[in-house]
Amino acid sequence: MVDKYDPSIVDRKWQDKWAEDLLYKTNEDNSRPKWFEMTMFPYTSGDLHIGHWYAMAPSDVHARFRRMQGYNVLHPMGFDAFGLPAENAAINRGIHPHEWTMQNIENMRAQLKTMGAIYDWDREVITCVPEYYKWTEWFFLKLHEAGLAYRAKAPVVWCPSCQTVLANEQVVGDGYCERCNTLVTKKDLEQWFFRITKYADELLDFSEIEWPERINMMQKNWIGRSEGVEISFALNHRGVKEKELRVFTTRPDTIFGVTFMVLAPEHPLVEKLTTKERKAEVREYIAQARRQSEIERLSTDKEKTGVFLGSHVTNRLNGEKVQLWIADYALLGYGTGIVMGVPAHDTRDFAFAKKYDIPIRVVIAPPNWNGEELDEAYIEPGIMANSGQFDGLPSEDGKRAIADFIESQDYGNRTVNYRIRDWLISRQRYWGAPIPIIYCDQCGIVPVPEEDLPVLLPRDAEFRPTGESPLLHCESFVNTSCPRCGGNASRETDTMDTFMCSSWYYIRYASAKYADGPVDPDNLKYWLPVDQYTGGAEHAVMHLLYSRFFIKALRDMGIVDFNEPFVRLFNQGTIIANKQKMSKSRGNVINPDEYVVELGADVVRAYLMFIGPWEQGGEWSDDGINGISRWLNRVWNLVLNGKGATFSSQPSMDVAKELKQRLHKTIKKVTEDMERFRFNTMLACLMEYTNYLTKVLETKLVGEADWREASNALLLLLAPTAPHLTEELWNRIGESYSIHNQPWPRWDEEFTREDQFTLVVQVNGKLRDKVDVPVSIGESEARELALNREKVKAHLDGKQIAHVIYVPGRLVNIVVK
């Protein structure tokens, strides 16, 4: 009998030994290909739950696999440490955000260490320390210098619970705060923005990255590029100096169908374009639109409402007068804030025209149209009608023809519109990187000089949820002198969106302690870009989009020489418990610690990977994890029993041959599954291999050398998944330390080939018999064999054979009438 596997001893023993030996210390090494693989760093919210393990353990397994394959692997870890929860803890519990965050980091780091990952803690990155945020500020200055950071007054999204503005990307569902799920409102504020829209087109190019199609799609939708034409309508209104109104449309082919025009209620020209007698009604409508929440206003099923302004513009293509209206379905921020109303060919315009009795003129004839009125908008292509010289053209050609005409007459031009807005990065909160800007009465907006960085976050701010930045009330922080004129000046008191911190943290891993810049240029060149990134899909249009923007901006500044931060991306799914997403409020959060203590880190690692395909997520089950625990215990017993076994001096050649074949097939399957993150089937394959080896050992027909090769391979293939268990066994069977420095096993295609296969015999496509045949079998031989099988004959009785299908290496299908 061998002694029992006790993970509580084994885990600790090797974690200590690896740390002591600096086994996972990562250096730049030009003799091996580099592999930079990382997982999205955790937010410092408190405890590590099983969801964190689900994100991190499989990625560690993959990184370990690459390491054994001979890559110089960088697989770092850090903490996303600025943000609202720390500040809320300060408000609710009177603990300073810094203390709260640092305690959480201590806690989470200790938990992470129990996982047995290959993190090199010397490269740890924490975003809330001055050594880090100094460079976040520095990047802000660089973006400002490049004209990519600007300050502007705009209607911005406000979270009443978080008491701060949010980026558009942080609004989820039907207008809820991404962090706290509160319904958001709007405010007019002067804020800092990053000009991400400048890169809208380039961000639509995914050709250099291997990302899940889903994520590319989400980014594409978010950017929302649409090609169209900006068309000018002639304006002649007393007291208005503008002589035209420009509208954006993707349907220039419908220009002859314009029967009204809609301005957004907030449009600056509304006041002037309203006739005296309509003023009261228009004002009332605007006031009412302002009162409405964003949700009500954006609701698709809401009935269309609007008010006639009393004034008109002229459609230059047909000289017709067109009524001007305001309606809240026109959005100020999209296009020009003015929509041309073509009720016959736009669903919204149709509803609006019906309600207010505005003419509906068909200009794109639906199939078989006889000039009758439409019951609903016809939005498909068709043949143009009522469109002067363009009548009879297919509408797709008409789009081009009218765009050409408009450009030739100087009535407008082709243009592109985007849904994406510039990235709002100001936050009216304390716990973030200060925006390194000073306001001077004489000099205006003055960037803090580089040599004065970092602008330190003061410790003595007061935390009250007032809706204003706590720094505003911190006089020692606010009051400063102007770097230009030396006069009295005040600092910017908003802090940066934490997504700014996470837009560049992966760069910092390359040289986490470098003091002369955000990154050591040599290390940047060596490690970046990230070869493999893994994380949840919830960051598709936030972190992942911002990081791409950031790198493109840095490239244009000459700081980096690549175009994309993350070459490959893998999205793991979500782990759920009791059919529901884990959350503290539901009380179904699984804490990994107790399972680690009881069953060992390796069991938890392996179980998470076995639940199902990583990209699909899965449900945690206490029963399921026991299965993995049993398996790893069987591996333990198997390897140690093999070590103490007495082997046959006259081993069976057949057993040896089959063993070799199974070995090489297993190596192949495991390697291929590892490459593609197919962890569940990889483990299934290793279980089968374990079961097979158990039987082989029992036969006592195997030679010692063959056994050792087969058993060692099991440990090597299992090493990335179960690093502690395999290290202990590797040591016990007398192999040299460390198993994690061994090369990954290779397979020989020659040995994976079978010399027999199971020939399937079908009659009319139904399985009737199976027979083992040599792979060398020929077609006529196989047909003959199939036709003479007793079970097959029974089904051929009295029937006529029409023909026989033969698929080499697979089957014979006899087709009868």
Added chain:
RNA sequence: GCCGAGGUGGCGGAAUAGGCAGACGCGACGGACUUAAAAUCCGUUGGACCUCAAGUCCAUGCGGGUUCGACCCCCGCCCUCGGCACCA
């Protein structure tokens, strides 16, 4: 409404250049060991018909189609999850 992913035993899931549906694991049932239990080990386990065996039929969300042959491809639906949504 639009875009994307998915729907397979009691459960998690295998299997797609169209070729043995249900690998592996869980659970359940039976057995061995034990004074007993736990643990461990061995066996059975999609459904129906049949006393058993042999065998036949049914079965991958639903309805059609293509094919010698469909979980896989095509057409039309239903449901679940994720994203976007008055974007002109």
